[in-house]
Amino acid sequence: MPAQLTYTRPRELLLSCLAHPSLVINLSEIEWDMLLPLTRHSKLMGRLAERLIQLGIFNRLPARVQDHLIGSMRLTEHRQRMVLWEINRLERALKTSGTTVLVLKGGAYILARLSAGSGRLLADVDILVAHNDLDTIEKLLLSQGWEAVQLDDYDEHYYRAWMHEIPPLRHRDRCIEVDVHHTVLPVSSRYKPNPELLLTEARPVEGCQFKVLAPCDMILHSAAHLFLDGEFVNGLRDLSDIDLLLREFSQKDSRFWTRLLHRAAEMKLTRPLFYALRYTRRMLKTPVPRRAVVAAEFYSPGRRMARIMDALFERALMPDIPDVNDRWTPLARRLLLMRSHWLKMPPALLAYHTFRKSVKRWRPSAPK
Amino acid sequence: MRIAEFSSDALKTRLHTSGLYTQTGPFKIRIKSNSRPFIESLRFLYADYAVLDRQLADFHVALELQTNYRRWFHPQVLFKIDGKSPFQPFPNELSPPLFEWGLNWCIGTRAHHYLMLHSAVLEKNGKALILPAHPGSGKSTLCAALALSGWRLLSDEFGLIDTKSTCLVPIPRPIALKNESINVIRKLFPQAAIGPSFPKTRKGTVAHVRPSIMSVDQMDQPAQAAWIIFLKYKASSPVVLEPFDKAQSLLRLANNAFNYEVLGKQGFQLVSALVRSCQCLWLSYGNLEEVIERLDALDVTGYASTIDVHSA
Numbered sequence: 001m002p003a004q005l006t007y008t009r010p011r012e013l014l015l016s017c018l019a020h021p022s023l024v025i026n027l028s029e030i031e032w033d034m035l036l037p038l039t040r041h042s043k044l045m046g047r048l049a050e051r052l053i054q055l056g057i058f059n060r061l062p063a064r065v066q067d068h069l070i071g072s073m074r075l076t077e078h079r080q081r082m083v084l085w086e087i088n089r090l091e092r093a094l095k096t097s098g099t100t101v102l103v104l105k106g107g108a109y110i111l112a113r114l115s116a117g118s119g120r121l122l123a124d125v126d127i128l129v130a131h132n133d134l135d136t137i138e139k140l141l142l143s144q145g146w147e148a149v150q151l152d153d154y155d156e157h158y159y160r161a162w163m164h165e166i167p168p169l170r171h172r173d174r175c176i177e178v179d180v181h182h183t184v185l186p187v188s189s190r191y192k193p194n195p196e197l198l199l200t201e202a203r204p205v206e207g208c209q210f211k212v213l214a215p216c217d218m219i220l221h222s223a224a225h226l227f228l229d230g231e232f233v234n235g236l237r238d239l240s241d242i243d244l245l246l247r248e249f250s251q252k253d254s255r256f257w258t259r260l261l262h263r264a265a266e267m268k269l270t271r272p273l274f275y276a277l278r279y280t281r282r283m284l285k286t287p288v289p290r291r292a293v294v295a296a297e298f299y300s301p302g303r304r305m306a307r308i309m310d311a312l313f314e315r316a317l318m319p320d321i322p323d324v325n326d327r328w329t330p331l332a333r334r335l336l337l338m339r340s341h342w343l344k345m346p347p348a349l350l351a352y353h354t355f356r357k358s359v360k361r362w363r364p365s366a367p368k
Numbered sequence: 369m370r371i372a373e374f375s376s377d378a379l380k381t382r383l384h385t386s387g388l389y390t391q392t393g394p395f396k397i398r399i400k401s402n403s404r405p406f407i408e409s410l411r412f413l414y415a416d417y418a419v420l421d422r423q424l425a426d427f428h429v430a431l432e433l434q435t436n437y438r439r440w441f442h443p444q445v446l447f448k449i450d451g452k453s454p455f456q457p458f459p460n461e462l463s464p465p466l467f468e469w470g471l472n473w474c475i476g477t478r479a480h481h482y483l484m485l486h487s488a489v490l491e492k493n494g495k496a497l498i499l500p501a502h503p504g505s506g507k508s509t510l511c512a513a514l515a516l517s518g519w520r521l522l523s524d525e526f527g528l529i530d531t532k533s534t535c536l537v538p539i540p541r542p543i544a545l546k547n548e549s550i551n552v553i554r555k556l557f558p559q560a561a562i563g564p565s566f567p568k569t570r571k572g573t574v575a576h577v578r579p580s581i582m583s584v585d586q587m588d589q590p591a592q593a594a595w596i597i598f599l600k601y602k603a604s605s606p607v608v609l610e611p612f613d614k615a616q617s618l619l620r621l622a623n624n625a626f627n628y629e630v631l632g633k634q635g636f637q638l639v640s641a642l643v644r645s646c647q648c649l650w651l652s653y654g655n656l657e658e659v660i661e662r663l664d665a666l667d668v669t670g671y672a673s674t675i676d677v678h679s680a
């Protein structure tokens with residue numbers, strides 16, 4: 001680890017500071033000038049700020065840098081308050097239903113008091129319920145003030161027939177969106193992890209009747225979305241989530257890596273796990289033991305393909321701002337989006353979907 | 369060095385290439401632009417602003433002409449922060465008001481290390497006056513009138529409250545006048561430095577008043593709030609200035625803040641501290657000259673005599 005940093009490339013600067021936050025103490029004002037927008041557009045400024053406080057070095061930073069970090073912490077705390085309140089309201093609304101509800105992603109990290117929850121910026125609440133309970137829960141929410149976001153007939157049908165969640169709900173008095181999932185990935189996806197496995201392994205949390213995913217499942221769920229969805233608006237934040245979860249769980253449980261690999265096979269999510277371990281290691285220097293790396297290598301798409309995927313993911317996972325983009329970034333993003341559609345739908349459905357969407361694009365004023 | 373000391377060409381070159389570093393209140397800004405109307409208005413409205421060396425900028429903003437086919441017959445300009453554009457493009461001739469809105473948006477969405485009131489703030493003899501915005505209040509008109517009558521302008525848009533000292537932090541930017549108030553101010557203060565009018569914006573016609581050199585030079589000097597005055601403009605009505613209930617004031621001021629909810633408990637503490645330490649007043653007025661006189665007297669006589677004046 002170098003003692004003094006002189007960065008000219010924004011990419012290296014951002015990734016080193018995320019991997020080793022204590023290094024920021026040596027940054028010059030000009031380097032901070034480069035770093036602040038990078039962390040902000042990665043949605044990681046709040047997280048970095050909280051980690052610098054935990055490391056006890058926040059007060060040694062330049063005053064104007066502290067101002068930016070404080071501002072982002074206030075915003076993160078506010079979003080977390082709103083999300084926790086929404087979860088509280090959902091609990092109340094579903095109290096008598098006798099259903100099992102799991103909170104996913106950011107909300108879960110906060111509820112379970114994981115390090116990935118501290119300073120985590122989030123915008124909505126995602127919950128997972130058993131497919132059998134879906135109707136009950138949707139009706140209960142619709143009867144208690146939540147409203148479905150208006151969609152046209154095709155999108156509504158698409159959600160209901162092929163997606164892993166129902167159209168988003170929002171309470172009429174509040175601005176937090178609630179996504180109700182009934183499985184991990186779109187129903188039409190080539191990957192078909194069994195949601196029953198997630199529900200049976202779910203863990204209780206203190207102070208909330210809702211549950212969260214078991215440690216390994218949390219990582220696999222996050223990895224599945226990050227590496228199969230094709231959208232990277234929050235790419236680096238999600239990669240950082242996985243990094244922190246891996247670090248925390250592997251410290252708490254000596255058999256964690258074995259469990260994780262085993263669970264990935266059980267959930268049929270070995271390829272996303274391979275990518276998760278590869279890019280957390282390559283980009284955020286996550287300490288993964290050698291034997292786990294070797295074992296995960298078994299799920300690689302092949303050496304040549306992996307190198308191509310490196311070129312794509314390592315571009316798309318960075319924040320989308322001119323400072324870090326190179327001439328190939330737009331192409332990398334486009335290819336990954338196409339790949340995600342290819343994985344999400346069988347060819348016939350994909351052709352039909354693309355046709356419907358392009359008709360809509362050319363007739364934007366078509367009646368709903 | 370001040371912005372006005374640049375020749376038009378030198379300013380243009382600076383904004384085209386490395387960007388211009390300047391400071392508005394606590395924020396340092398790096399500006400790049402190739403939009404001619406904006407460059408001209410910057411030279412006029414921000415004439416007294418200091419030119420800084422390259423350093424940590426709180427906001428990297430740019431007003432960039434779009435390079436698509438439209439540029440040949442109807443050029444459009446994009447506001448960018450950190451190289452990304454949060455808004456739709458505007459017609460190039462509206463780039464000066466776009467810059468003001470864009471910068472307001474940047475501050476309002478990011479500077480949560482302050483409590484940000486949506487208020488005009490002016491100061492006299494070390495005491496600050498907060499004029500919270502409310503539709504139809506005539507906040508900017510009164511703000512411009514006071515700023516042109518010897519009050520120091522802290523801000524027309526942002527009451528930035530320092531979270532530790534509860535002081536008001538100045539951010540003396542151009543005052544945005546709308547529609548009829550442009551001519552009212554022109555008539556009353558013929559000496560006022562007012563930029564060109566921009567018709568057909570979302571808010572009607574807009575023109576900007578340049579902040580005085582005194583306000584700009586004292587932008588590093590915060591002021592303690594003494595009065596919070598809720599305004600109501602009513603054409604040709606007499607000036608009425610009376611005490612306003614503190615509990616009501618607290619609710620109104622909380623509603624007026626851009627980021628009251630974001631700050632949570634701290635937001636409540638700051639707003640209540642302000643309301644407790646200030647004199648909260650209600651003002652309805654129809655005549656600017658008269659109201660300026662009354663507010664000038666407020667500075668000398670304070671709150672107690674205000675009540676006397678009203679009840680007498």
